[in-house]
Amino acid sequence: MSDISQPSRQSTDYKLAESVGYLLGRVRSTMWNMVTQQTMAGLGITATQASIIFMLASGRSLVAADLAREYGIDASAVTRLVNRLEKRGLLVRERSNADRRMVKLALTAQGMVVAEQIPEIFTHVLDVLLTRFTPEEIGFLKSMLRRIMKNSEDCASATLPDISDSLTERDLANRI
Structure with missing residues (x-):
């Protein structure tokens, strides 16, 4: 007798390729891979790094905790991303004058130059994906x-x- 369990009827009847969640995940993954190809080739950064730079340029997220919430990732992952971007000279950490405990993130002049190129890359990838x-x-x-x-x-x-x-x-079966 095998220790390997047999799939349940519910899991064998489940049509993964028809799952909204699966399809959304695949589209996101495909889109993100395409953006990374473009941002790596043109800017030398990943899609996630480009997205963080763009968020900072737009003023939407100015502290690491905002970025962690926006991307649904833990603070240590954001710290690693910010460290890489800071090392590349694309952003700096600045203590808030109002609350010295708060560290704001700001783009450098080089970071702003990169940020200006990101919308074109995002738009190009979406244009390809939304063809027809x-x-x-x-x-x-x-x-x-x-x-x-x-x-x-x-x-x-x-x-x-x-x-x-x-x-x-x-x-x-119909929703997931």
Whole structure:
């Protein structure tokens, strides 16, 4: 008798390639790999580093904790990313005058030059991925993605309902 367990009926009936979560993850991975190819070739940085530089340039995230929340990664990963960018001369850490405990991140002049090139790379990759989409389809896709984000924000402040209370087996197969 083998110690290897057999897959359950539920897992064998599950169509991974039809899963919204799987598809979203694959699209994100593909997009991020394409951006990294472009940013490495043109700027010598990864997609994540480019994204951090762009966030700082836009004023959206100015401290490491904001970046950790935005990307859903731990503070130590952000610290490593920031260290690499600082070593490359693209950003600096600055103590806040209002609160000496707070360390703000700021782009250097070289970092600003890099930041100005990033939107073109992001746009180029999206143009390739959205080839043969109509403007209406792109608008609809954005609308659906915004709704997903809104749903995640709404449930972030509340306790996620128990899965058995909200999903039947059929619902699970159709939604996930």
